Amino acid sequence: MNTTPILIDGFGRRVDYIRLSITDRCDFRCTYCMSEDMTFLPRNEVLSLEESARLVRIFVGLGVSKVRITGGEPLVRKNAIWLFDEIGQMPGLRELVVTTNGSQLEQQAQALRNAGVKRINISLDSLNPERFRSITRTGDLNKVLRGIAAAKAAGFENIKLNTVLMRGVNDDEALSLLEFAIAQEIDISYIEEMPLGQVDHSRESTFVSNQTILKLLQQQHELISSAESSGGPARYWRIPNTKTRVGFISPHSHNFCESCNRVRITCKGELYLCLGQEDKIELMPLLREFPNDDAPLIAAIINSMTIKPKGHDFDLQRAAPAVIRFMSMTGG
Structure with missing residues (x-):
């Protein structure tokens, strides 16, 4: 009889x-994700890569089979590939994936592939270089396009x-982005903007439903x-005679x-139990108080399932965002 604990909420x-x-750091400053003038965490308040690997190992031992590494921009973290290498060889892990803005893929795609990463999600909100720069505030579209090419070559x-x-920003590119995905023989997901963090525009004014x-x-x-x-949460559609899947992640219009x-x-x-709620458990103090004993961490993680909420509570008509922390702080 298998008595290995698993996580049930x-x-x-x-x-x-x-x-x-x-990492909470990023080389972009996307308008819907973070403020232009972000204050980032000091190093001692950020998990070390060894602590990150330890946490993943514990979660995999509790039945987690899929791990996604995010940021900020995860590939700007120094020695990030070491962590991918560590996670990629953990017994019981079915899928290691990464979400990136694509800026570092030209240099790191092959190393990610070698580490055992199975899938890459790349943020791309415009194919117009000037608009791309406006949305990301600092990004270079050509660098991202070269990153996509490098991932395919790897x-x-x-x-x-x-x-x-976003309405009035880039919603007129929905079709051209799909055509690009079809031409590249890759997938695309459209994500409704989420009310996380205080940004310089009204989420209600820019909202476009996936429907x-x-x-x-x-x-x-x-x-x-x-x-x-x-x-994950995406609902997929297929386009006949292409290799492209079209996904829709709809936290507002289809919970x-x-x-x-x-x-x-x-x-x-x-440890956040829901992207759209503030329920959380602090794992860093346990990591550092019990460096050689996983039992307190395992107990805290199992107990956290009791406070995982039924769902988020996004409301675009609120004057303040549903959650004050920026998307970049929770990793999407």
Whole structure:
């Protein structure tokens, strides 16, 4: 009889997927993700790579089979590839994936592939260089495009673009971004903007529902609903005679909480049970108080399942954001 503990929350949902942020720093300053003038954490308040590896090992021992490494921008973290190498060889792990802005892929794609990363999600919100620079405040579109090419050359077969469309900003590029994905033979997901952190625009004024985008795309392409899942919240559609899947992540127009299977760990070691709620457990103090004893960490993680909420509480009409912390602080 298998007595290995697994993570089940109070609503009977099994948690088998963690998203781990390894840095709050990023070389972009995307308008929907962080402020232009961010204050970043001092090094001693950020998990070491060894602490990150220890946490992942504990979660995998508790039945987690999918790990996504995020940031900020995870690939600007010094020696990040060491962590990917460590995680990639952990017994019991089914899938190691990364979310990146693509800026470092030209140099690091092959090393990620060698470490055992199975899938790469790349944020791309515009194919217009000037608009891309405006949305990211600092980004170079050509550098990201070279990064996508490097990921393909490294042999990655599962590459997905993540696109946040905003009314009056880049919603007119929905179709051209899909055409780019089809030409590149990669996937794309459209993500409704989430009300996290205080930004310099009204989320309600820029909100575009994925239902609107779906109808727009269907005017040019046949989209066939698919039951496929990548283990996350996206709902997928297939386009006949292409290799491209089209995903929609719709926290507002189609709440996906009923099947939530994931938790998030910030680079400070905060275990968030929901992206859209403030319920959390502090893991860093336990990591540092018990460097040679995993039992207190295991107990805290198992007990945290009792406070995992049923779902988020996003409301675009609120004057203040649902959650004050920026998306970059929780790792998406």
